[in-house]
Amino acid sequence: MxxxxxxxxxxxxxxxxxxxxxxxxxxxxxxxxxxxxxxxxxxYLQQPAVALLRDWGLLDAVHGTGCPHIARLRYRAGGVSIDGPLWTFDGIGYALGPxxxxxxxxxxxxxxxxxxxxxxxxxxxxxxxxxxxxxxxxxxxxxxxxxxxxxxxxxxxxxxxxxxxxxxxxxxxxxxPPRTCVYYSYWPGVSDRFEIHEAPGRWIGVVPTNDGLTLVAAYFPQSEYPGVRRDAGAAYLAAVRDTAPDVQARMMAVQRAERLYGTGAxxxxxxxxxxxxxxxxxxxxxxxxxxxxxxxxxxxxxxxxxxxxxxxxxxxxxxxxxxxxxxxxxxxxxxxxxxxxxxxxxxARLELPPRRLASLRAVSEDPVRAGGFFRSLCGHPFQDRMRPP
Ligand SMILES: Cc1cc2nc3c(=O)[nH]c(=O)nc-3n(C[C@H](O)[C@H](O)[C@H](O)COP(=O)(O)OP(=O)(O)OC[C@H]3O[C@@H](n4cnc5c(N)ncnc54)[C@H](O)[C@@H]3O)c2cc1C
The missing domain is CATH 3.50.50.60 (FAD/NAD(P)-binding domain)
Structure with a gap:
């Protein structure tokens, strides 16, 4: 037993x-x-997850699958741009997307x-x-x-x-109650970094993964799920085009590598x-x-x-x-x-209220606030142990 x-x-x-x-x-x-x-x-595995893989002696095996280090973030929201290296948690300064x-x-x-x-x-x-x-x-x-x-x-x-x-x-x-639904697929070489593109009612996430592929995900409000799922392919492409036109341009230069996946659960x-x-x-x-x-x-x-x-x-x-x-x-x-x-x-409300936009703008203009932003990315429980790159 x-x-x-x-x-x-x-x-x-x-x-x-x-x-x-x-x-x-x-x-x-x-x-x-x-x-x-x-x-x-x-x-997307945040730095505190990568650190645990290292502590458990499994990080080399994960690297062995060929998934790239994700060392930088590109964040776009309402005309605000934030770009920079990820902070370090317990000696690990990158995320992974196996x-x-x-x-x-x-x-x-x-x-x-x-x-x-x-x-x-x-x-x-x-x-x-x-x-x-x-x-x-x-x-x-x-x-x-x-x-x-x-x-x-x-x-x-x-x-x-x-x-x-x-x-x-x-x-x-x-x-x-559920707030969003999501659809995603894989595209060759669209990005070498973690990207988030936000607009009211839309959230686009970009994660480099194995085999030179990039996962591009589009989040929608849960209230739109019945309509989105009726023609998910068109809704997905329109969401990326309207929210992250530069990502869409990179996608249109290549062929989609896999089918579309999605869920409202x-x-x-x-x-x-x-x-x-x-x-x-x-x-x-x-x-x-x-x-x-x-x-x-x-x-x-x-x-x-x-x-x-x-x-x-x-x-x-x-x-x-x-x-x-x-x-x-x-x-x-x-x-x-x-x-x-x-x-x-x-x-997950997918709102971009003026106060948050103003705070993101301040982050984009002030290196001290940018530090606070990057420090907080892995979440509250870890932020005291985050260090600048
Ligand atoms: C669209 C989407 C995107 C996501 N993206 C991310 C991301 O980028 N980063 C991140 O950190 N998290 C992400 N998540 C969340 C993450 O995938 C889950 O939190 C994680 O997989 C949970 O792991 P788990 O082992 O608890 O459950 P699961 O991965 O669901 O594993 C449960 C296992 O239990 C088995 N099982 C179920 N019922 C039984 C049964 N009755 N008997 C025996 N076996 C059973 C199943 O076969 C399965 O293998 C995402 C989730 C979704 C839906």
Whole structure:
């Protein structure tokens, strides 16, 4: 019997499994998918996420996929231009944009190398509950008979529609309506930097990724989703043309490399993250609009927080010992995510009010304010540790 079952082997579950295995626990990691698998993402890993990959010994492997360093930002909003190098977090002065079928596969391989028993192609359908505690999972391979997998701790890392959260009865503590929808595709060589182009009702994000491709994403208000999805290709191109004409000119000089991807499921919520015998990490416990590109960074940091909160040598079978460790994780998680949730909701309104525009203009004209702007880009929890390039 494992000490921990982690459900979901994405960028929250695989590092959680890896770190707990490195801490000496017997960990089984299950995923309904077979890997490598892709997932919706604009791939942007902020410097604090890159720093964790380095700390975990995985950065060389990510560089080995050929995804370029992203060392500069170009920001355009209402005639204001801000350009400059990204600040440094813990010695890392660049972001990365690895494709998810590469990144998530590397994370799973790292978990397996740490001793995790990885079982792909298995869907968790329910939890085993005994004496009011979660005591394992029921899982199924294809149409086979359900299997029982018992463990004193079940970690739900199974994404925003988490079965673990639903079956454990995790309460939704905060929820806000979706604010945006997004479409994106890949274009050869459109940019070598992270770009954001903002206009009222539109937000264009540009991220260089693997194979010389650049991801170009267009965000729209959620209220426009039914209309946008009727002809997403035309809406996407018109949004880029009207908001970021220079990006559109670069796109028109090349051929689109892949189909268009998109979603309106930009959910915003916090779920109760822990309970008797269970915890949630990543999108399973908290989700917010993707336009601030924080989900992977948040997932990595939640994996670290959970593993640190449990520590080494804990008797996970003892509810009295496990409970305070999970409580520590829950408190630290909320501290990590609270402010950036509000900030993301504000930006996801896709408004460009005069006060914010005036503040962006001041940033573009004053090097001291520009420093504050670049320092704050990775979010409130990290800004005290950001250093100039
Ligand atoms: C359009 C878009 C763009 C984004 N762009 C960025 C970005 O640029 N930067 C960033 O940091 N974040 C971004 N995000 C957010 C980021 O992708 C997510 O926050 C991140 O993938 C969450 O990881 P996760 O492991 O929690 O969940 P997921 O990646 O969803 O992984 C969940 C895993 O659980 C498995 N699973 C689900 N149900 C079951 C079950 N019942 N049994 C077994 N396995 C199960 C799934 O197969 C999957 O592998 C974006 C999101 C979207 C939608």
């Amino acid at each position: 494992p000490d921990v079952v982690v459900v979901g082997a994405g960028c929250a579950g695989a590092p959680t499994a890896m770190l707990l295995a490195r801490a000496g626990y017997r960990v089984t990691l299950v995923d309904r998918a077979r890997f490598p698998r892709d997932t919706l993402s604009t791939h 494709r998810r079928y590469l990144l998530d596969q590397l994370l799973v391989e790292a978990a397996v190398a740490a001793g995790v028993d990885f079982r792909p192609g298995r869907r968790v359908t329910d939890l085993i509950v005994e004496d009011d505690r979660v005591a394992g999972v029921l899982l199924r391979a294809g149409t086979g008979a359900p299997e029982r997998l018992r463990a004193p701790l079940v970690v739900g890392a199974d994404g925003m529609r988490s079965v673990v959260a639903a079956r454990a009865g995790a309460a939704v503590r905060v929820t806000d 930009q959910l915003n919520f916090f779920r109760q993250p822990v309970g008797a015998g269970w915890a949630l990490v990543g999108d399973a416990g908290h989700h917010k609009d993707s336009l601030t590109a924080r989900g992977i960074t948040d997932a990595f940091h939640q994996a670290r927080l959970l593993a640190d909160s449990i520590g080494t040598g804990l008797d996970l079978g003892s509810p009295d010992r496990l409970r305070p460790a999970l409580r520590r994780f829950a408190d630290r998680r909320d501290e990590l995510l609270r402010d950036e949730y509000q900030h993301t909701l504000t930006l």
